Amino acid sequence: MPSVARILGVIAVVVGLAGGGFAAGRLTAPESDSTASNCAEPRKLYRHYVDAITPDQEVAAKRTNGRILANTILQNPGCFSTADRASAQTILDTIDQGVQEDTLNDLKECVADATDEYSWSDC
Structure with missing residues (x-):
């Protein structure tokens, strides 16, 4: 079981980092419509x-x-x-x-x- 908890923890960190990277990119990207x-x-x-x-x-x-x-x-x-x-x-x-x-x-x-x-x- 400890390996499943570790895997879930790693997945949560990866999703958090990816989501944070995406959010940071959207905040700093120039707006083409504007x-x-x-x-x-x-x-x-x-x-x-x-x-x-x-x-x-x-x-x-x-x-x-x-x-x-x-x-x-x-x-x-x-x-x-x-x-x-x-x-x-x-x-x-x-x-x-x-x-x-x-x-x-x-x-x-x-x-x-x-x-x-x-x-x-x-x-």
Whole structure:
């Protein structure tokens, strides 16, 4: 009989450890439903701005939509892939570079149009 008591005791310990491990795992596991619901709004906004960018838009509107699109991805890293985040950062860098080039081109044009010293004040 003592061997049966020992076996039952070992079984109780094993079940207790397994149950405790399972409970600890459930308590520390990320909740996929919560993540999915948290990503619904950013993905909806992403889809809206992807669809809003058209070839016939003005450059300023494209830049604004591109910034909103990129910031939506970058501010919600758990909702988008690494490739999406890298593309978003590239979009922001390209937009910033375009703005700087436009500013420089406007300044060059202003300087070229300046014919006297008073025209320089408009640049």
